[in-house]
Amino acid sequence: MRKISLMGATGSIGMQTLDVIRENKEQFELTAISAGRNIAETRKIIQEFNPRLVSVQLKEDAEVLKNEVAHGTKVLWGEEGLLETACHQDTDVLVNAVLGSVGLFPTLRAIEAGKTIAIANKETLVTAGHIVMEAAARNQVSLLPVDSEHSAIFQCLQGENTKNIESLIITASGGSFRDRTRTELEGVTVDEALNHPNWSMGAKITIDSATMMNKGLEVIEAHWLFGIPYENIKVLLHRESIIHSMVEFHDSSVMAQLGTPDMRVPIQYALTFPDRFARPRGGRLNLAEIGKLHFEEMDFERFRCLEYCFEAGKAGGSMPAVLNAANEAAVARFLNGEISFLDIETLIEKSLTKHELIKQPDLEAIREIDSETRRFVNELNLG
Amino acid sequence: MRKISLMGATGSIGMQTLDVIRENKEQFELTAISAGRNIAETRKIIQEFNPRLVSVQLKEDAEVLKNEVAHGTKVLWGEEGLLETACHQDTDVLVNAVLGSVGLFPTLRAIEAGKTIAIANKETLVTAGHIVMEAAARNQVSLLPVDSEHSAIFQCLQGENTKNIESLIITASGGSFRDRTRTELEGVTVDEALNHPNWSMGAKITIDSATMMNKGLEVIEAHWLFGIPYENIKVLLHRESIIHSMVEFHDSSVMAQLGTPDMRVPIQYALTFPDRFARPRGGRLNLAEIGKLHFEEMDFERFRCLEYCFEAGKAGGSMPAVLNAANEAAVARFLNGEISFLDIETLIEKSLTKHELIKQPDLEAIREIDSETRRFVNELNLG
Numbered sequence: 001m002r003k004i005s006l007m008g009a010t011g012s013i014g015m016q017t018l019d020v021i022r023e024n025k026e027q028f029e030l031t032a033i034s035a036g037r038n039i040a041e042t043r044k045i046i047q048e049f050n051p052r053l054v055s056v057q058l059k060e061d062a063e064v065l066k067n068e069v070a071h072g073t074k075v076l077w078g079e080e081g082l083l084e085t086a087c088h089q090d091t092d093v094l095v096n097a098v099l100g101s102v103g104l105f106p107t108l109r110a111i112e113a114g115k116t117i118a119i120a121n122k123e124t125l126v127t128a129g130h131i132v133m134e135a136a137a138r139n140q141v142s143l144l145p146v147d148s149e150h151s152a153i154f155q156c157l158q159g160e161n162t163k164n165i166e167s168l169i170i171t172a173s174g175g176s177f178r179d180r181t182r183t184e185l186e187g188v189t190v191d192e193a194l195n196h197p198n199w200s201m202g203a204k205i206t207i208d209s210a211t212m213m214n215k216g217l218e219v220i221e222a223h224w225l226f227g228i229p230y231e232n233i234k235v236l237l238h239r240e241s242i243i244h245s246m247v248e249f250h251d252s253s254v255m256a257q258l259g260t261p262d263m264r265v266p267i268q269y270a271l272t273f274p275d276r277f278a279r280p281r282g283g284r285l286n287l288a289e290i291g292k293l294h295f296e297e298m299d300f301e302r303f304r305c306l307e308y309c310f311e312a313g314k315a316g317g318s319m320p321a322v323l324n325a326a327n328e329a330a331v332a333r334f335l336n337g338e339i340s341f342l343d344i345e346t347l348i349e350k351s352l353t354k355h356e357l358i359k360q361p362d363l364e365a366i367r368e369i370d371s372e373t374r375r376f377v378n379e380l381n382l383g
Numbered sequence: 384m385r386k387i388s389l390m391g392a393t394g395s396i397g398m399q400t401l402d403v404i405r406e407n408k409e410q411f412e413l414t415a416i417s418a419g420r421n422i423a424e425t426r427k428i429i430q431e432f433n434p435r436l437v438s439v440q441l442k443e444d445a446e447v448l449k450n451e452v453a454h455g456t457k458v459l460w461g462e463e464g465l466l467e468t469a470c471h472q473d474t475d476v477l478v479n480a481v482l483g484s485v486g487l488f489p490t491l492r493a494i495e496a497g498k499t500i501a502i503a504n505k506e507t508l509v510t511a512g513h514i515v516m517e518a519a520a521r522n523q524v525s526l527l528p529v530d531s532e533h534s535a536i537f538q539c540l541q542g543e544n545t546k547n548i549e550s551l552i553i554t555a556s557g558g559s560f561r562d563r564t565r566t567e568l569e570g571v572t573v574d575e576a577l578n579h580p581n582w583s584m585g586a587k588i589t590i591d592s593a594t595m596m597n598k599g600l601e602v603i604e605a606h607w608l609f610g611i612p613y614e615n616i617k618v619l620l621h622r623e624s625i626i627h628s629m630v631e632f633h634d635s636s637v638m639a640q641l642g643t644p645d646m647r648v649p650i651q652y653a654l655t656f657p658d659r660f661a662r663p664r665g666g667r668l669n670l671a672e673i674g675k676l677h678f679e680e681m682d683f684e685r686f687r688c689l690e691y692c693f694e695a696g697k698a699g700g701s702m703p704a705v706l707n708a709a710n711e712a713a714v715a716r717f718l719n720g721e722i723s724f725l726d727i728e729t730l731i732e733k734s735l736t737k738h739e740l741i742k743q744p745d746l747e748a749i750r751e752i753d754s755e756t757r758r759f760v761n762e763l764n765l766g
Contacts, residue, residue: 155636155638156638157542158541158542158543159540159541159542159543159657160541160542160659161658161659164658164659169670236670236671237671238670243639246641248667248668249659250659250660250661250662251648251651251652251655251659251660251661251662251665252642252643252645252648252662252665252666252667252668253538253640253641253642253648253652253659254640254641254642254668255538255539255638255639255640255641256626256638256639256640256641257636257637257638257639258629258636258637258638258639259635259636259637260635262635265634265635265636268634269634269636272634274542275544275547276543276544276547276632276633276634276636277633277634278633278634279633279634279635282634282635283635284631284635285631285635285637287552287619287621287678288619288620288678288679288680290678291677291678291679292675292676292677292678293675293676293678294674294675295670295671295673295674295675295676296671296674297671
């Protein structure tokens with residue numbers, strides 16, 4: 001029986017993690033969850049899985065839930081609640097599926113507590129990869145990727161020696177706007193941007209797919225997870241999202257992981273690793289039915305956010321934290337109808353240009369840079 | 384320094400194995416070779432690699448070579464020479480790249496001698512898989528596949544537990560005649576059949592590609608190499624031969640190995656396993672340049688030899704030996720201009736129908752069945 005803490009239980013990855021646990025009730029037990037403000041959904045999860053610890057974002061919600069839950073269920077709130085969820089004493093694996101840079105501190109706390117971490121929170125590695133990977137190595141903790149791309153690379157590397165890697169090839173569907181020119185991107189609406197061709201995901205990550213920022217953040221994450229220089233990480237446009245990513249070795253052999261676009265497969269793999277459990281109910285890949293797989297070079301001129309990510313990653317230090325905070329704030333303004341789609345790029349670029357690099361920022365510095373960048377983006381008037 | 388015996392040195396796989404050794408002279412030493420009747424090429428190999436043992440097919444050729452080679456080089460001939468090549472005392476790895484069922488006995492001798500075997504000779508496993516795999520298990524000897532398809536599957540299985548396999552998916556380019564109807568196949572010439580779209584190979588195996596017998600023999604070989612029932616082995620038409628084969632796991636994840644169509648990559652992998660050596664001179668896979676990969680269901684009506692292979696494999700016992708001998712004899716008759724292309728199928732089918740199954744044939748029985756089937760095919764008048 002593997003005991004699981006799930007941070008971000010009511011989000012897209014969180015709900016799919018619950019599906020995996022539901023399908024394997026003899027193997028998995030849900031020990032602790034954290035959720036945001038979706039109390040109706042949180043209540044359902046408590047009823048179905050009966051976790052020992054529940055944490056929500058707001059104090060008032062926690063107080064309502066406290067009166068409802070069974071005796072022995074602990075209810076917490078806020079950052080302290082998140083931290084307790086992350087390193088609950090009975091937990092074997094923490095699934096970190098919260099959105100945004102709020103995922104960083106709980107991850108570090110779980111690493112110190114020696115938990116295995118299934119990591120779906122990009123920002124943890126993007127903003128503080130140097131700190132997180134050092135802590136993981138020091139505590140001999142495994143970081144198992146949940147993202148389909150990183151899970152694919154991780155699967156391709158089983159039984160292999162990382163010294164033999166020539167390059168990581170991260171595939172990209174191209175997002176909602178892959179067939180639009182830059183001019184055509186000028187007037188796109190929030191609804192258009194939220195319509196992803198292959199994957200069903202949350203709003204922020206869907207916008208990040210449309211700008212290709214999502215792919216760029218994955219590049220930075222891959223750099224940290226697998227210890228590969230940016231020069232050896234490639235992004236390949238692959239519309240069908242069937243090949244989830246690849247690894248090329250020095251001998252020119254390329255390993256790839258394929259599947260239908262179903263996040264439950266990489267989630268389950270992270271929870272069962274190094275074993276695999278059957279998924280009798282999941283859809284099977286049928287390549288003959290699909291018929292063709294397409295591949296194209298990535299257009300860095302068209303997808304500037306991707307270029308910014310490579311640049312920020314290579315600059316290192318505090319730069320990726322600026323990139324990430326600027327993007328989060330800019331996407332929020334776009335979803336809020338305050339700025340246009342292409343303004344997201346502009347705000348990120350301005351934030352990066354303005355920032356003076358700190359080479360080895362500590363957690364306090366990263367937190368400050370994060371707040372400062374958000375303030376800058378929120379106050380900038382592009383009119 | 385890994386010491387290599389190479390059987391079938393002047394054939395297509397043999398010459399490419401020599402390329403690999405040539406490119407890695409600090410890591411590999413050629414200890415022993417066997418060749419057929421191509422004495423000019425054998426002489427060149429002796430001059431370049433200076434092996435300690437050389438074996439050729441005919442006594443008279445051996446006697447000519449004996450007078451030419453340096454002192455200390457042993458020259459042998461015939462079956463006895465093959466057997467000595469297979470288990471030369473200084474050899475670490477035997478590359479068995481001979482064509483046809485002549486490869487069986489030397490493989491068994493090498494297994495008894497505890498050599499690691501890089502196996503490119505299909506007939507060894509097709510005709511006597513039950514005997515060979517039992518001997519390999521008993522002597523704890525590794526059989527490393529050289530064929531691009533089996534090497535791909537072998538690479539996909541690294542770090543995995545075979546209990547989690549759902550199916551093996553062997554890809555097939557479809558050979559020279561993949562776009563012809565059965566009616567169009569009636570009058571095809573030997574030259575047309577020898578023109579393979581993707582791979583440069585020997586004559587017999589190129590004809591086997593055109594009839595799809597090659598793919599069928601690979602199915603039987605995969606059954607033995609990986610211990611997977613025929614019901615869980617699929618063949619998928621994939622024109623570009625870029626995905627060399629795949630493994631689907633119970634969790635619906637599919638692992639694939641890709642590369643340019645260059646046999647030196649799987650050959651080198653078998654020689655360096657579990658490590659990989661760089662191939663700085665090899666062509667790299669560029670999927671963006673290739674643009675599209677195609678996949679189609681296999682047409683078992685059109686490619687009857689493939690169906691015969693599944694049937695013979697499932698029947699088991701002596702049936703695959705009949706299939707293989709009938710095919711070898713029939714292809715020889717086709718290359719000799721005696722029969723038409725579709726007569727190959729007919730001769731195989733008649734041989735299988737006529738044969739009475741022996742459930743656990745020993746080596747003597749397999750040898751007899753082989754001769755008997757060849758005689759039957761050679762004497763049958765289809766006129």
